[in-house]
Amino acid sequence: MTTSSEISELINNDYGAGFVTDIEEDRVAPGLNPGVIRLISKKKEEPSWLLEWRLKAYEHWLRLEEQDPKWAKVHYPKINFQDICYYAAPKSKKDGPKSLDEVDPELLKTYDKLGIPLEERAALAGVAVDAVFDSVSVATTFKDKLGSMGIIFCSFSEAVKEHPELVRKYLGSVVPTTDNFYATLNSAVFSDGSFVYVPKGVRCPMELSTYFRINAANTGQFERTLVIADEGAYVSYLEGCTAPMRDENQLHAAVVELVAHENAEIKYSTVQNWYPGDKDGVGGIYNFVTKRGKCAGRNSKISWTQVETGSAITWKYPSCILEGDNSVGEFYSVALTNNCQQADTGTKMIHIGKNTKSTIISKGISAGRGQNTYRGQVKIMKGAEGARNYTQCDSMLIGDKCGAHTVPYVEVRNGSSTLEHEATTSRIGDDQLFYCRQRGLSEEDAVGLIVNGFAKEVLKELPMEFAVEAQKLLGVSLEGAVG
Amino acid sequence: MTADFRETAMAALASRPKADPEWLAARRAQAESEFQDHGFPTAKDEAWRFTSVRSITRLPFAPRSGGTTVRGDVPEGVSVERLADVLEKQPRLLEPHLGRLSKPEFFSALNAAMFDDALVVRIAKGAVVEAPIELGSDAGADGSADSEPTVVYQRLFVLAEENSQATIVERHEGTSTSPHLSNSVTEILVGKNAKLSHYLVHQGWSTGHRIAAVAVEQARSSSYASHVFTFGGALSRLDMRCVLAGEGAECALDGLYLARDGEHVDHQTLVDHASAHCSSQQKYKGILDGKGRGVFDGTVVVRRDAQKSDAHQENRNLLLSDTAIVNTKPHLEIDADDVTCSHGATVGQLDQNQLFYLRARGIDAAAAKAVLTHAFASELIERVKLAPLAEELGKLLRKSLPAGELVEDAL
Numbered sequence: 001m002t003t004s005s006e007i008s009e010l011i012n013n014d015y016g017a018g019f020v021t022d023i024e025e026d027r028v029a030p031g032l033n034p035g036v037i038r039l040i041s042k043k044k045e046e047p048s049w050l051l052e053w054r055l056k057a058y059e060h061w062l063r064l065e066e067q068d069p070k071w072a073k074v075h076y077p078k079i080n081f082q083d084i085c086y087y088a089a090p091k092s093k094k095d096g097p098k099s100l101d102e103v104d105p106e107l108l109k110t111y112d113k114l115g116i117p118l119e120e121r122a123a124l125a126g127v128a129v130d131a132v133f134d135s136v137s138v139a140t141t142f143k144d145k146l147g148s149m150g151i152i153f154c155s156f157s158e159a160v161k162e163h164p165e166l167v168r169k170y171l172g173s174v175v176p177t178t179d180n181f182y183a184t185l186n187s188a189v190f191s192d193g194s195f196v197y198v199p200k201g202v203r204c205p206m207e208l209s210t211y212f213r214i215n216a217a218n219t220g221q222f223e224r225t226l227v228i229a230d231e232g233a234y235v236s237y238l239e240g241c242t243a244p245m246r247d248e249n250q251l252h253a254a255v256v257e258l259v260a261h262e263n264a265e266i267k268y269s270t271v272q273n274w275y276p277g278d279k280d281g282v283g284g285i286y287n288f289v290t291k292r293g294k295c296a297g298r299n300s301k302i303s304w305t306q307v308e309t310g311s312a313i314t315w316k317y318p319s320c321i322l323e324g325d326n327s328v329g330e331f332y333s334v335a336l337t338n339n340c341q342q343a344d345t346g347t348k349m350i351h352i353g354k355n356t357k358s359t360i361i362s363k364g365i366s367a368g369r370g371q372n373t374y375r376g377q378v379k380i381m382k383g384a385e386g387a388r389n390y391t392q393c394d395s396m397l398i399g400d401k402c403g404a405h406t407v408p409y410v411e412v413r414n415g416s417s418t419l420e421h422e423a424t425t426s427r428i429g430d431d432q433l434f435y436c437r438q439r440g441l442s443e444e445d446a447v448g449l450i451v452n453g454f455a456k457e458v459l460k461e462l463p464m465e466f467a468v469e470a471q472k473l474l475g476v477s478l479e480g481a482v483g
Numbered sequence: 484m485t486a487d488f489r490e491t492a493m494a495a496l497a498s499r500p501k502a503d504p505e506w507l508a509a510r511r512a513q514a515e516s517e518f519q520d521h522g523f524p525t526a527k528d529e530a531w532r533f534t535s536v537r538s539i540t541r542l543p544f545a546p547r548s549g550g551t552t553v554r555g556d557v558p559e560g561v562s563v564e565r566l567a568d569v570l571e572k573q574p575r576l577l578e579p580h581l582g583r584l585s586k587p588e589f590f591s592a593l594n595a596a597m598f599d600d601a602l603v604v605r606i607a608k609g610a611v612v613e614a615p616i617e618l619g620s621d622a623g624a625d626g627s628a629d630s631e632p633t634v635v636y637q638r639l640f641v642l643a644e645e646n647s648q649a650t651i652v653e654r655h656e657g658t659s660t661s662p663h664l665s666n667s668v669t670e671i672l673v674g675k676n677a678k679l680s681h682y683l684v685h686q687g688w689s690t691g692h693r694i695a696a697v698a699v700e701q702a703r704s705s706s707y708a709s710h711v712f713t714f715g716g717a718l719s720r721l722d723m724r725c726v727l728a729g730e731g732a733e734c735a736l737d738g739l740y741l742a743r744d745g746e747h748v749d750h751q752t753l754v755d756h757a758s759a760h761c762s763s764q765q766k767y768k769g770i771l772d773g774k775g776r777g778v779f780d781g782t783v784v785v786r787r788d789a790q791k792s793d794a795h796q797e798n799r800n801l802l803l804s805d806t807a808i809v810n811t812k813p814h815l816e817i818d819a820d821d822v823t824c825s826h827g828a829t830v831g832q833l834d835q836n837q838l839f840y841l842r843a844r845g846i847d848a849a850a851a852k853a854v855l856t857h858a859f860a861s862e863l864i865e866r867v868k869l870a871p872l873a874e875e876l877g878k879l880l881r882k883s884l885p886a887g888e889l890v891e892d893a894l
Contacts, residue, residue: 071529385805397820400787406815410828411533415771415802418831425817425824 027088032081034058037188040087044157044192047164050171057177057187064181072344073373073405074313076286079251086189086222146204151235152197153208156224159195166197170228174257174294174321182253183290186222190255193223198233198264207463209238223254229264231297236267238466252311254289262297262324267305269462271470274310279368281340284312291318295327298353303330305461307470308343309477317375319348322356322384329358332458334470336477337370337402346376346408351384351417360391363455366402367478373405380417387417395425396454398447398478448475486543488634489522495546496596504574507581514587514595524589530722531589533778533810534749538718539692544634544664550600551637551653551667554617560610561649563618566601566640577603581640584670585698585724594636594668594696601638604651606677612649615682615869622659622691630661637667643677643705650680652872657691657716667695673705675729680708682872686879688716689746696722703729703758710867711738712876713748714883715775720749727754727761727789736765739863741883742807744773749780754794756785756819762793768863769800770856771807772885782814783826789819796826801833801859803852803885833859853886854893860884 028039037058041051146153152163160167177187198204229235252274258266268291277284287310293302304318320329331347349358364372374393395404406423428450436446451474452459462470496515501508523540524531553563569576587595604616620637643649657665673679685693693716699707713719725734740748754763769777783794800809813826833855841851860880867873881887 395815395817397817397822400790400820402820403816403818405817406813406826408813408828410809410811410830412800412802412809412830415805415807415832417802419829420831421811421813421826421828423813423815423826425815425822427820427822 027085030083030085032084032086032189036086040189040191043087044160046157046160049168050160053172053177054188057184058189060178061181061184061188064184072315072375073371074315074342074344076313079286081185084251087191149202149205150199151202151204152195154195156190156193156195156226159226163195163197166228167195167226170226170257170259172257174259174292175255175290179290182288183255186224186253186255186290190222190224193225193254194227195225196227196235196237198229198235200230201232203233204235207236207238209240221250221252221254225254225256227257227266227268228259229261229266229300231261232263233261234265236269236463238269238463240271240273240466240469251286252288254291256289256291256318258293258302260293260295260297260300260302260327263299264297265301265303266293267303267463268293268318269466270304270306270308271462271466271473272306272308272310272314273473276310276339276341277312279339281312284341285310287311287314287316289316291316292321293319293329294321295324295329295353295356297327298324299326300324301328301330303332303461304347305332305458306334306345307458307462307466307473308333308335308345309473311343312341314341314343314345316345317347319350320358321350321352322358323352325353326355327353328356331358331360331362332461333362334365334455334458334474335362335372335374336365336474337367337372338477339368339370342371344373344375346374348377349379349389351378351380351387351389353384355386355388356384357388358390360389360393361457362393363458364393364395364404365398365451365454365474365478366395366404367398369401371403371405373407374423375407377409377411378419378421380412380414380419382413384414385416387414389417389419391419391421393423394454395423396451397425397427444475447478451475451478488540488542488544491543491545492518492593492597499597504570506575506578507570510582511596514582514592517587518589518592518596521589521592528589530751530780534718534720534747536718539664539694542632542662544632544662546597547633547635548600549620549622549635551602551618551620551639553602554619554654558612558614558616560607560612560647561616562605562607563616564603564605566603566638569603577640580642580670580672582670584672584700584726585668585696590666590694591668591696591722594638594666598636598638598668601640604639604641606641606643606647606649606679608644608674609646610644610649611647615650615652615872617652617654619654619656620665622657622663622665632662632664634664634666637665639667639669641669641671641679643671643673643679645674646676647674648678650682650869652682652684652869654684654686655693656686657688657693660690662690664692664694667693669695669697671697671699671707673699673701673707673732675702676704677702678706680710680868682710682712682867682869683721684712684876684879685716685719686712686714686883688714688719689743690717692716692718694718694720697724699725699734701725701727701729701732701734704731705729706732707734709734709736710863711736711740711750712863712879713738713740713750714879715741715743715746716748717745718747718749720751722751722753724753725755725763726757727763728757730758731760732758733762735763736767737863737866738767739860740767740769740777741860742769742771742775742777743883743885744775747776747778749778751780752796753782753784754796756783756789756792756794759788759790759792761789763795765796766863767798768860769798769809770803770860770884771800771809772803774804774806774808776808777810779811779828780814781812781826782816783824785817785819785822785824787818790821792819792822792824794822794824798826798828799859800828800830801856802830803832803856849886850889850893853884853889856884857881857887857890
């Protein structure tokens with residue numbers, strides 16, 4: 001076995017995606033007040049109802065005292081919300097790029113480094129990319145093809161302009177502005193995000209994908225994403241993130257809302273690889289996200305899959321409200337913490353309709369001094385006859401300074417429901433490592449192999465395009481973190 | 484408006500006679516200020532999230548005597564004394580332990596400040612005691628629903644010295660029909676290589692409130708086995724806290740709880756693996772009927788450097804009605820890597836296939852249901868090593884289960 005010095009050396013591998021692109025920026029001075037909100041709204045040429053909506057959220061936010069959830073097992077210095085810049089847009093031609101040729105070449109280079117399939121690569125990969133560079137969407141591909149089927153896939157600001165009735169109907173319907181501190185903040189200052197609407201009976205022919213990238217220093221990013229699948233529709237949405245290396249903590253407080261109508265299905269996959277801070281925990285992204293889906297109609301289904309390897313702090317609970325009878329909620333998660341990373345993540349399954357089903361598979365991997373918490377809630381309401389839940393949370397520990405915690409809440413108010421919860425915690429198997437080493441695999445490859453096997457149940461849920469990246473990410477993030 | 488419990492408790496605290504040794508008086512004062520600062524728990528206190536104590540705090544409980552007493556003979560090698568007598572003979576004997584193991588918090592703080600007549604059980608070094616040490620309390624059968632509400636503060640201290648082996652059986656009956664509360668704190672110190680089995684039986688509490696805390700600390704290579712049986716309760720709460728302080732210690736915590744219509748039973752366990760090479764097993768099962776409510780909150784903590792820890796926890800709940808409510812929260816906090824920890828929790832109904840099997844053999848629905856429910860619970864009774872107690876518990880179980888008499892017939 002390796003000695004501890006070798007281990008720490010191996011754990012300490014650089015963050016590959018750490019670089020800063022120099023682009024002129026159009027940004028608002030730091031600080032938060034009604035003026036800033038009006039300015040954001042004006043810059044984005046929003047209708048007055050949306051401005052009202054933002055201001056109402058802001059007023060509520062002012063009344064909220066606690067900025068951090070006390071129950072979460074994460075620690076960080078208090079954030080000064082007046083130091084944050086709430087809007088930054090890359091300076092480009094006023095009327096926006098008409099084609100890829102018009103897009104700032106610096107931007108394209110950035111995407112290139114990240115390996116995003118834009119231009120012809122997009123066509124090859126079969127992925128429609130709506131790349132969010134800081135706060136404003138700069139390029140959208142495949143729009144025509146999707147448009148011909150009636151699918152709307154555009155930036156949030158565009159949706160506000162072109163489909164205000166849809167935005168107005170669904171915005172805040174799953175995550176109300178008063179939901180929690182960060183969701184309220186997001187409601188007041190959200191910059192941009194993605195909007196997807198799949199009309200009745202349409203099956204979206206390709207995976208929709210958005211790459212986020214936090215670029216400007218000191219810019220909190222407040223995305224707002226809304227995905228709606230109308231009756232009988234199907235859509236698979238991919239979200240992936242990388243961020244450049246930075247010393248100051250950056251706040252990221254996104255809100256994602258999903259609505260699935262009768263017989264509709266939404267699959268939402270995330271690979272999150274934001275900068276986790278250096279080996280002493282300096283820098284890194286604070287990822288405080290509110291994600292929630294509502295299975296509004298009968299037989300609808302929402303499936304969350306996430307691979308969380310980045311961020312200094314991850315605080316995220318993608319949830320499902322199973323309102324329609326026979327609706328299904330799924331949550332598949334791999335969360336990895338190394339060095340000083342902290343992750344408090346899990347899900348909420350709220351069973352309201354009859355015969356609703358939910359499955360939770362969570363795999364936590366802790367290495368270095370990482371702290372990994374699964375926190376979940378399964379709630380069976382009175383009317384949820386015949387509800388069914390299966391939960392499995394496994395944790396793997398690599399090294400003696402990390403922690404793995406499991407905090408599931410099971411609340412049952414209906415006697416005809418059946419719930420199972422299982423959790424195990426153990427360290428990476430010496431026997432397995434020995435077996436692999438004996439057959440000539442390097443220690444790093446062996447760990448990668450074992451961890452990938454451990455997480456396989458979740459990784460197989462990822463769409464093809466993501467699965468490869470996710471496997472690589474797990475391997476890279478854990479190189480040599482074994483003792 | 485009439486007084487509530489907080490008022491009567493404060494008045495009782497003020498008028499309590501003070502004749503303790505200095506160290507004990509200091510501990511009482513600390514507990515008292517803790518209670519003055521925090522009072523009673525609310526839903527905002529995580530450990531009391533699912534249990535409202537409103538039904539207790541709104542009543543003006545007045546203290547009465549009625550602590551735990553010995554039943555039958557005290558076996559050889561064991562001494563059972565009143566705290567006052569121990570303090571008189573050896574004033575500093577209990578100083579390092581009494582009040583240290585149980586954290587004064589809400590009800591246990593009030594107990595620490597108020598308890599009057601504690602019982603001290605000592606099992607001598609090396610003594611291997613076959614016969615069980617029988618203890619118990621009884622709320623009395625007198626009183627009516629409109630009598631004055633009374634509270635009793637029970638305190639028990641158990642010291643199992645090195646290499647000793649013993650069994651303690653505690654029976655707490657709450658059959659009084661007048662509103663009453665039992666606030667009980669038990670502290671147990673299990674010495675090196677000592678083995679202690681501890682049975683705790685609660686019955687007849689359908690109109691009584693009981694808030695109990697058991698705090699155990701185990702030295703090297705000691706073993707502690709707890710068997711808790713809670714047959715209902717208007718509000719019954721047990722905090723079971725076990726610290727595996729010495730290397731190689733092991734504990735096994737079993738529990739069976741029943742909540743019928745209108746009852747609320749809450750069991751919380753905490754196993755703290757503070758040393759390496761310790762193991763813990765937990766098995767708690769609940770049966771909920773009518774509008775009964777059950778709460779289970781089990782925590783396993785493995786501290787840094789508590790390597791080679793082995794912890795398993797299981798909680799199963801059986802719902803017999805559509806209106807029963809269960810909240811379960813199995814919880815792991817692991818800070819060491821070379822460990823094997825697992826927990827499982829289930830909530831469900833009787834197996835339809837098993838019911839069908841029995842029905843197909845001519846057993847009617849009610850009896851089939853009763854037999855299967857009984858089987859679910861009897862697993863924990865089978866783990867009772869004292870045959871007469873197992874038999875007694877079996878009878879109690881059948882008496883408490885809906886349609887239990889049908890099982891009696893079948894047997």
